[in-house]
Amino acid sequence: MLRKVVRDARLRARVLERVEEFRLNNRASEKVWFRELVLCILTANSSFIGAFTALQSLGDLILYGSAEEISKVLKETGYRFPNLKAKYIVRSRSHYGKLKEIGRVADKDQIEAREMLLEVQGLGMKEASHFLRNMGYLDLAIIDRHILRFFSDYLEDRKISSRKRYLELESVLRGIASALDLPVGVLDLYIWYLKTGKIAK
CATH class of the missing domain: 1.10.340.30 (Hypothetical protein; domain 2)
Known part of the structure; x- marks a missing residue:
């Protein structure tokens, strides 16, 4: 499902537009x-x-x-x-x-x-x-409830109880992002869309 969403040309255009807004914030x-x-x-x-x-x-x-x-x-x-x-x-x-x-x-x-x-x-x-x-830095994961919901079928513990746990989940997301040839911060936008139907954040 995620791969299909990432390949959607119209959605990709909206995501890239949002990413450009982040990069403009940087300046x-x-x-x-x-x-x-x-x-x-x-x-x-x-x-x-x-x-x-x-x-x-x-x-x-x-x-x-x-x-x-x-x-x-x-x-x-x-x-x-x-x-x-x-x-x-x-x-x-x-x-x-x-x-x-x-x-x-x-x-x-x-x-x-x-x-x-x-x-x-x-x-x-x-x-x-x-x-x-x-602010335009795309190599970090934002692990919120939408990301945890994305992981829900694979996680027994759905809470981030420690820094170590956050970094473990971030590492998993980096692997998924790499397989899709995306920065992990851009992958987050696709997952957020998948779970909410919106590109916001």
Whole structure:
């Protein structure tokens, strides 16, 4: 089924268009990089659509608002964990101005860049990988519930309980991606489409 989806010419065109958007993000300003970082903080334990809606509502509060102001807007959008995520967003500002430096590390070593991002409160392996992929780095897997659902017929343990487990599943995805002649970050888009019918993220 996956091979058939990957071979669909119209879908491939849409995926490649999305990939080009990620690559354009790479050349964007630090503000755009920070906005994507906040999106990934908001995406953790939430739907992408909910996180994106919350980010749109926040606007420049992500840069200047207090934790209380940010929390208030998040509550108004119906976002989960508004107080906790507001604190994470405010704390993440200490990384503003350093994100493109992490990008320069990713130009040479995406795994090392992901390690650096794990210092940002509110980011785990999945969110750090998501951030880097959205900034045009395609060699990391974003293992979320859709990917786990894709694996559901083959996995007894469907939770990512440790860093080791994440890396094991990432290695499996790399093997599948290699067989399909795709970067693992692009394979993720096809699997997401297969499970949701959408190309978003």
